[in-house]
């Protein structure tokens with residue numbers, strides 16, 4: 001029998017037989033940028049200049065009639081993203097929930113692309129179907145979900161939240177004898193989804209996309225630590241019911257985007273249970289706490305969720321996307337089920353040729369799980385837990401530096417890996433100065449830090465704050481010191497130069 005690899009070379013890559021070739025091509029592309037000086041977190045310069053430089057590198061916006069060849073094209077792209085892209089491995093890169101990915105996960109992701117498997121049917125990728133099932137069950141067990149649980153990987157936390165809201169909506173319909181798939185959402189009356197004031201905005205977007213409207217989302221007050229107040233949830237539910245509206249789900253956040261704080265899950269679970277409401281826990285950021293004995297207690301009560309979003313492209317050190325929606329009862333996926341003649345006809349299903357088409361809105365679905373399973377296998381729970389603990393220590397270090405200097409105000413203490421603070425000054429507008437400091441740090445190539453808006457006084461306007469999201473376990477305490485030295489240096493520079501006219505018009509969105 002002739003092995004495909006024995007065939008003579010062709011003009012094209014060998015689709016489907018290319019793992020070795022992919023490896024060689026990547027090595028070669030990597031060598032074109034190896035040895036270049038370590039870069040800034042983002043390219044130096046103003047955004048319009050940087051984007052114009054990339055456009056110039058690419059040339060006219062016309063499809064070239066003739067290609068330059070595979071390796072040359074790959075080397076060129078490697079060089080462009082190296083020079084003008086984002087460098088998450090930089091120690092002073094601390095803006096978003098976007099970690100430097102583990103190299104083993106990147107390699108496994110390339111493997112996923114090389115297989116080009118899909119998870120919709122058995123014959124589009126049997127191995128990856130079994131790998132997804134193994135991973136889903138391992139993570140469901142870590143969350144303490146029952147044996148009936150199941151899950152599905154998807155292209156991000158926003159999508160997992162959308163799917164959770166779709167399932168909650170359909171289950172609310174099923175309870176009332178309404179099949180939303182056929183009858184539409186109008187039959188559901190005036191549905192409401194409840195979440196805290198600082199829940200992720202994807203909850204609102206999901207409700208809009210599902211035909212419930214953003215106004216279906218009613219937000220509940222938080223305590224001083226940005227956690228939903230259970231008594232406020234009960235009060236809002238009472239008033240909604242009195243007004244004749246139909247609460248269908250409560251979304252608790254385990255790891256708020258800005259603060260990493262966790263809503264009181266056991267009390268919220270009690271309320272949802274008593275009122276027969278779907279409980280979704282958005283643990284996109286916080287799920288990783290379960291990897292560490294030190295932090296797992298923060299998520300106690302998550303085992304009572306009907307659904308959980310978790311993103312391993314946040315605390316999990318995966319390249320995006322590695323998002324999983326877990327359900328406590330796999331039967332709840334039923335409204336997504338489909339039998340399609342060309343994919344999963346009944347007789348094929350009976351013969352065991354089914355896949356996971358019926359768990360999601362996607363048809364072709366790439367095996368994001370491959371990198372996750374590889375990482376879990378490579379590091380185990382303890383390895384990931386250690387990474388989280390290192391990042392938390394960095395956050396504590398940052399917090400103590402903020403607390404030790406009078407020109408800083410600590411706005412939110414570190415729960416997981418984020419610290420929110422602001423620079424204080426007398427002469428200039430504090431919001432504008434903080435926004436300008438961040439922009440200058442980025443454009444000068446010194447550091448990449450985040451920003452957000454926080455209502456510091458309970459009855460006050462939201463104020464512009466700086467935010468560190470520390471997800472690089474290789475960063476050191478000295479790096480954090482250097483970062484703050486830079487923040488102070490740039491802030492003093494802004495104070496002495498004053499705000500340029502452009503800075504006066506940006507970053508002042510008091511909403």
Ligand SMILES: Cc1ncc(COP(=O)(O)O)c(C=O)c1O
Nearest residue numbers: 097156157158200257282284285
């Ligand atoms: C709590 C929370 N939920 C959902 C999301 C959305 O995740 P993604 O960006 O993967 O869509 C985020 C993003 O930061 C988040 O922090």
